[in-house]
Amino acid sequence: MAEFAEGAPCWVDAMFKDVEGAKAFYSDVLGWTFGDAASEYGNYTQAYSDGKAVAAVVPPMPGGDAPSQWCLYFASPDAAATAEKIKSAGGDLMMEPMQVGTFGTMLIAKEPSGAVFGVWQPGEHKGFEKVGEPGAxxxxxxxxxxxxxxxxxxxxxxxxxxxxxxxxxxxxxxxxxxxxxxxxxxxxxxxxxxxxxxxxxxxxxxxxxxxxxxxxxxxxxxxxxxxxxxxxxxxxxxxxxxxxxxxxxxxxxxxxxxxxxxxxxxxxxxxx
CATH class of the missing domain: 3.10.180.10 (2,3-Dihydroxybiphenyl 1,2-Dioxygenase, domain 1)
Structure with a gap:
């Protein structure tokens, strides 16, 4: 699988209060199928198009009340270094760099005008398995x-x-x-x-x-x-x-x- 260049979008996920409702919606609209929920990672559930990973859905964390929204992740070879660049450029870190098992390291940030985005330093999980094709x-x-x-x-x-x-x-x-x-x-x-x-x-x-x-x-x-x-x-x-x-x-x-x-x-x- 091709590596994503630094700054290239490499993954997307969303938090939904009604995960089953979201799965039914996107199964119909985008033709997605879904894998098993990973209970050790907050029931994070990957979506697939033609058997290739394209996105994920997850329920809110306990006590969380964030609105449902898609979060786009940009590739980084060093999430900690990118976090420092975000802060020095006037952005805010909403979630400090966090290692997700052997899959990689993530952070969530907000650019100065308020848009939320993520950064992903890949480990075993490289990101999108297809891009620019139907369902992706x-x-x-x-x-x-x-x-x-x-x-x-x-x-x-x-x-x-x-x-x-x-x-x-x-x-x-x-x-x-x-x-x-x-x-x-x-x-x-x-x-x-x-x-x-x-x-x-x-x-x-x-x-x-x-x-x-x-x-x-x-x-x-x-x-x-x-x-x-x-x-x-x-x-x-x-x-x-x-x-x-x-x-x-x-x-x-x-x-x-x-x-x-x-x-x-x-x-x-x-x-x-």
């Missing part, structure tokens, strides 16, 4: 109203280069402030950053939007809403694929994208 992780974006904080923070923590998307003549992109962060050159983009406009209610904090690949965006949306999910945006065609943003029936935000259905010319990028 496809992309992620940091949504924030404080773009300066995010843009200043990320390259101090991970070895990122950045480019800004030019709106061009597309009226739907007018006023859009979007950056793409890459590792090892612009041919390897790993993360987007979107400025949250007035279309976002003020009570929605900064967050990381995780995209999962699906074979049919509209079908996935129909399944999600039938199971109690909420459609917030789309389905919309783009040069990257047809996508939609939703929350599941427990309030966790996610997006689906059919990357086989692209529309329009790829936007131009400029050095940021």
């Amino acid at each position: 992780y496809a992309w992620a974006e940091v949504f924030t109203r404080e773009v300066g904080k995010v843009d200043g923070f990320l390259p101090k923590v991970f070895p990122y280069g950045a480019q800004k998307m030019e709106p061009g003549d597309d009226p739907e992109m007018a006023g859009m402030d979007y950056k793409i962060f890459s590792v090892g050159g612009t041919e390897n983009p790993v993360l987007g950053r979107m400025n949250m406009g007035e279309e976002f209610p003020p009570e929605i904090p900064s967050y990381v939007q995780v995209y999962f690949s699906v074979p049919d965006c509209d079908e996935a949306v129909a399944k999600a809403t039938k199971r109690g999910g909420t459609l917030h945006f789309g389905p919309m065609d783009s040069p990257f694929g047809r996508f939609a943003a939703l929350t599941d029936q427990q309030g966790a935000a996610f997006a689906v994208i059919d990357m086989s259905k692209t529309s329009g010319a790829m936007p131009k990028m400029s050095d940021a």
Whole structure:
């Protein structure tokens, strides 16, 4: 299995009060199957697509009352060193580096504008066993109203280069402030950053939007809403694929994208 470069998204999991409900929802919407709960690790349960590990779900820790949300983990060769970079760059550690048996070392952090993310130093568990295929992780974006904080923070923590998307003549992109962060050159983009406009209610904090690949965006949306999910945006065609943003029936935000259905010319990028 390929190792993930430092700063590349390598895993995603979510905490759900109703784990069985979450399993039923994502089994239907994304076609996932689930392994056995690992009781020694808080009943952490891996999700699989075509037999390959793609995500995990877990119940809250005793006494915990955190909202359901997906947490994206970025690869690191040294979680302790990354933790120091996070603190020196103005982020907060919500969970100090913690070794998870022989699987690896994790931490949970918050960037300066408030979006929560994880860092994973792999041991036996390397991360995603497939990416960019139906049923698997496809992309992620940091949504924030404080773009300066995010843009200043990320390259101090991970070895990122950045480019800004030019709106061009597309009226739907007018006023859009979007950056793409890459590792090892612009041919390897790993993360987007979107400025949250007035279309976002003020009570929605900064967050990381995780995209999962699906074979049919509209079908996935129909399944999600039938199971109690909420459609917030789309389905919309783009040069990257047809996508939609939703929350599941427990309030966790996610997006689906059919990357086989692209529309329009790829936007131009400029050095940021």
